[in-house]
Structures are given as structure tokens and as C-alpha cells.
Amino acid sequence: MNFSSKLLENAVNEFSRLPGVGQKTALRLVLHLLNQPAHDIERFSDALTKLKTEICYCEICNNIADQTICEICRAPKRDKGLICVVEDTRDVMAIESTQQFHGVYHVLGGLISPMDGVGPSDLNIDKLVERLRNEDVHEVILALSATMEGDTTIFYLYKKLKDFKVQISTIARGIAFGGELEYVDEVTLGRSIATRVPYERSIA
Amino acid sequence: MNFSSKLLENAVNEFSRLPGVGQKTALRLVLHLLNQPAHDIERFSDALTKLKTEICYCEICNNIADQTICEICRAPKRDKGLICVVEDTRDVMAIESTQQFHGVYHVLGGLISPMDGVGPSDLNIDKLVERLRNEDVHEVILALSATMEGDTTIFYLYKKLKDFKVQISTIARGIAFGGELEYVDEVTLGRSIATRVPYERSIA
Incomplete structure (x- = not known):
């Protein structure tokens, strides 16, 4: 493009x-x-600068926060023994908006992806192991995306955590609400039949 | 959305x-x-701040520039008697990239649009009239969008400029290169037949 001004460019x-x-x-x-x-415009560029310089990551769960410990980890009503492992802060926001989860989070900061050069050491995994060792955790929910990278990370985490006395679960995969059977891909449909639940449980 | 940080929000x-x-x-x-x-991020917010504080608008054509007179208006090879009136700097860039125009520009900074509260006085029209009065202009090309607002602005400019001894033209409207006849809307097709050009001129 031919810009009429260097600043614009x-x-x-x-x-x-x-x-x-x-x-x-x-x-x-x-x-x-x-x-x-x-x-x-000043407010815009201010918000950007402050974002990088002043933002904190929670020392417990690694979520983005304004203080050293995030609001969720500080909340006394939250079940500290139930940890939901997610990829990033967007997933925390998505799960929070469901209002169905009353435990705490652990933000990995990414997924294992050799193609992008992201290995286990680039993620916040050691801190999770430490939490399991030091805190009284009864369940870890691995709420990661249903992709290759997500599955790889779940498998790696499972191997790391299986020796702790803690229940490890993954979120349910199946047909979305409002989804029509004929349009669902075979893998999802097949799995949703294999992992069917008793009707009484599905309406609980 | 539930943000975990005010800065992020x-x-x-x-x-x-x-x-x-x-x-x-x-x-x-x-x-x-x-x-x-x-x-x-610093570079990003710097570019934004500088954009607003340091950018100039050419005193002649009102295009975005780094100096008080833009490069096009300063170029000695450009035909100063041929003015192309456009809406904004994007149109200047589009026309420049065709390399078919060797005159100078006049940037209105918008189109007359009563719905958006933009009247003729909000545009850079007085300066155009002044240019016609003071400079030796032989042709004004009104290169505005083929929309309601564009047509309204063209009509307004025509009434303002028609008393000057200057040829006023608009850019040709018709079927785009690569366009198939059967998919063209009726208005465009009808006009392109009404304003047909002799074959010798169309290949000139």
C-alpha cells in the first residue's frame, strides 16, 4: 500500500x-x-501500556489478576479441594459464566503443541503438582479443548498426577444442546453413545 | 463478561x-x-499517540501527511489543473495504486449524510471552491462512492462548481472487469447500456 504518511503507515x-x-x-x-x-486515543494507549506493566498473575492459579492472589482463590466460599485445569483466562471466564462450578482454577497458559514449539516445561504444570502435594485436593477436572493439543496435554497431565490420591476427571464430550443428530460428526456421535449416561443422571 | 482483572477489562x-x-x-x-x-506493546501505544499528535493534514488537498504540504501536492510532475475529489485518504491510496491518475487530489473528509448528521459545512468543500477560484484548474473529477451519500455529495458539488469555467466529470460506472452480465444488478446494467462507449474509445 502507498501510504501518504509514515506515521499512518x-x-x-x-x-x-x-x-x-x-x-x-x-x-x-x-x-x-x-x-x-x-x-x-490517549486512554486507548494508556490502557495498553498499563495492561503490560501493571497486570499480575495469581500466585496460586496463574490467572490474570490485579493483585498477587486472584479473587477466585481469595473467595472463602470456593471449594479449594476441587481444581479445574484450563488453558487460559478465557476458559475461566467461560466456565465462570455458567455459574456451575464452585471450585478453584489452575491456568496452564497454553497447551502442549510440539508443532508450535510448546513443550510441558513452557506450561504452568510444576505448580499444579506442587498444589496437589501441599494442599488437600480431592478432585482435578481437566477442562481442556477437544483438540489434538488438548488431548496430548490431558494425557501428559494424567501421567503426572495419577500417583496422587486424587480423582482425575475430564469434562463430558458429546452432542451440544440444540445440536441435531444428523449433522454431528461420527467421532462425537460414536463417543456419545459409548459414554451414554443413565437418564436419571442426565436430568440431575 | 466476567473479567478477572480491571486492567484487562x-x-x-x-x-x-x-x-x-x-x-x-x-x-x-x-x-x-x-x-x-x-x-x-510500547511501540504499539507509541504509534497510536504519535499518530494523533504529530500527523498533519495537507494545507492544499487535506490528505493525511507528515508535512504541511503532502508529497502529491509537492510533486512538480503532477498536473495541478486536474483535481480529483475523493472522500478520504483510502480513496487516494486506491487511485494512486492504479497509476492511472497524474493530477492532484482534494480530500473531502466524508460525504453528505443527513442520517449521520453530516452536512456540507462539515466537509472540506469551501477550500475546494477557493482552489478553483485561485488556481488554474481545467477539470474536476468527482470520484465518490456510488451510494446515496456519494450521489448527494456529487449533486451538491456540481451545483457549487458549475459556474466556474471548469469541466466537471464523474468516474465511469458500469460492469467491473471480470464481472458476469447475468449477476449484475439491473440499475448498473441499465446505466452501462445507456452510457455505452464506442469500441475504439474503450480500448484506448
Whole structure:
């Protein structure tokens, strides 16, 4: 693209580094920002700088937080013996919004993915083992994505944790609510038949 | 959404103010940035701040520039008597990339749109009239979008400029190269027949 200004070009290049943002979209965003009042842009760049410099990761669960211990780990009503292992903070938010989980979390910060050069040592796994060793944990739920990377990570975690006296479970996989049988892929459908549940349990 | 951190929430809110960016996309972008090195984020927020504080608008054509007069208006080879009127800097970039235009530009900064509260006085029209009055202009090309707002603006500009001794033209409308006749809408097809050009001219 032929930019009429170096400053414009710089800003567009910065935006187009974001995932899923091409040069045309970046230009649209930058021109939109340029039409906003100066203090709006200042607030934007302030929020970005503060994000990186002031944000904390919870010392217990590694979730993004404003303090050294996150709100969930501080909450007295939460069951500290029930740990839900997730990939990142987005998954914490998704599970929290269901209001079905009353334990605490452990954020891995990624999944094992040799293709992307992410090995077990890049993840927050040692701290999880330490939690199991030092705290009175009765169950670990592995709530990871149903992908190759997710399954690999679940398998690795299972091998690491199976010697502890703790129940290890994974979240249920099957047909989503509202899903029509004929459109479901065979693997999911096959597994959902193999792991069928008694009707009384499914409505509990 | 339930954010685990106020700083995270602020950054997501700033991003989701951008056009076409919802809360989920904003969160994805912010988490991506959070994984980048600190100096990358600093460069990002720097580019934004500088964009607003240091950018200039060309005193002649109103295009975005790094100096008070933009490169196109400064170029001695450009035909200063041929002015192409466009909506914004994106259109300048699009026309420049065709390498078919050797005149200069005039950037309106928008289109007349009563629905959005944009009237003629909000656009850079007075300066265009001044240019016609003071400079030796022989042709004005109105290269605006083929929308309601574009047509309204063209009509307004035509009434403003028609008393000057200058040729006023609009860019050709018709079927795009690679377009198949049967899929073209009736208005475009009808107009393209009404404004047909002799074959010798079409290959010139």
C-alpha cells in the first residue's frame, strides 16, 4: 500500500500485526481512531501500556489478576479441594459464566503443541503438582479443548498426577444442546453413545 | 463478561470500541498483546499517540501527511489543473495504486449524510471552491462512492462548481472487469447500456 504518511503507515503496521487483522482492516481501524478526540486515543494507549506493566498473575492459579492472589482463590466460599485445569483466562471466564462450578482454577497458559514449539516445561504444570502435594485436593477436572493439543496435554497431565490420591476427571464430550443428530460428526456421535449416561443422571 | 482483572477489562473495552470488533474479538486481541514482549506493546501505544499528535493534514488537498504540504501536492510532475475529489485518504491510496491518475487530489473528509448528521459545512468543500477560484484548474473529477451519500455529495458539488469555467466529470460506472452480465444488478446494467462507449474509445 502507498501510504501518504509514515506515521499512518506505522500505526497500520502495528495493527496489522494483531491476529486476524489484515492491512485493509488495520487502515480502517486507524482512520477510525484518527477521527476520535485526542483524549480517547490517549486512554486507548494508556490502557495498553498499563495492561503490560501493571497486570499480575495469581500466585496460586496463574490467572490474570490485579493483585498477587486472584479473587477466585481469595473467595472463602470456593471449594479449594476441587481444581479445574484450563488453558487460559478465557476458559475461566467461560466456565465462570455458567455459574456451575464452585471450585478453584489452575491456568496452564497454553497447551502442549510440539508443532508450535510448546513443550510441558513452557506450561504452568510444576505448580499444579506442587498444589496437589501441599494442599488437600480431592478432585482435578481437566477442562481442556477437544483438540489434538488438548488431548496430548490431558494425557501428559494424567501421567503426572495419577500417583496422587486424587480423582482425575475430564469434562463430558458429546452432542451440544440444540445440536441435531444428523449433522454431528461420527467421532462425537460414536463417543456419545459409548459414554451414554443413565437418564436419571442426565436430568440431575 | 466476567473479567478477572480491571486492567484487562479496560483494555478489552477500548478495543471493542473499534468498528467491527466485538468483546470476544477484543479479548482475543488483548490476550495476544499480553503475550508479546513489553517493548512491542510500547511501540504499539507509541504509534497510536504519535499518530494523533504529530500527523498533519495537507494545507492544499487535506490528505493525511507528515508535512504541511503532502508529497502529491509537492510533486512538480503532477498536473495541478486536474483535481480529483475523493472522500478520504483510502480513496487516494486506491487511485494512486492504479497509476492511472497524474493530477492532484482534494480530500473531502466524508460525504453528505443527513442520517449521520453530516452536512456540507462539515466537509472540506469551501477550500475546494477557493482552489478553483485561485488556481488554474481545467477539470474536476468527482470520484465518490456510488451510494446515496456519494450521489448527494456529487449533486451538491456540481451545483457549487458549475459556474466556474471548469469541466466537471464523474468516474465511469458500469460492469467491473471480470464481472458476469447475468449477476449484475439491473440499475448498473441499465446505466452501462445507456452510457455505452464506442469500441475504439474503450480500448484506448
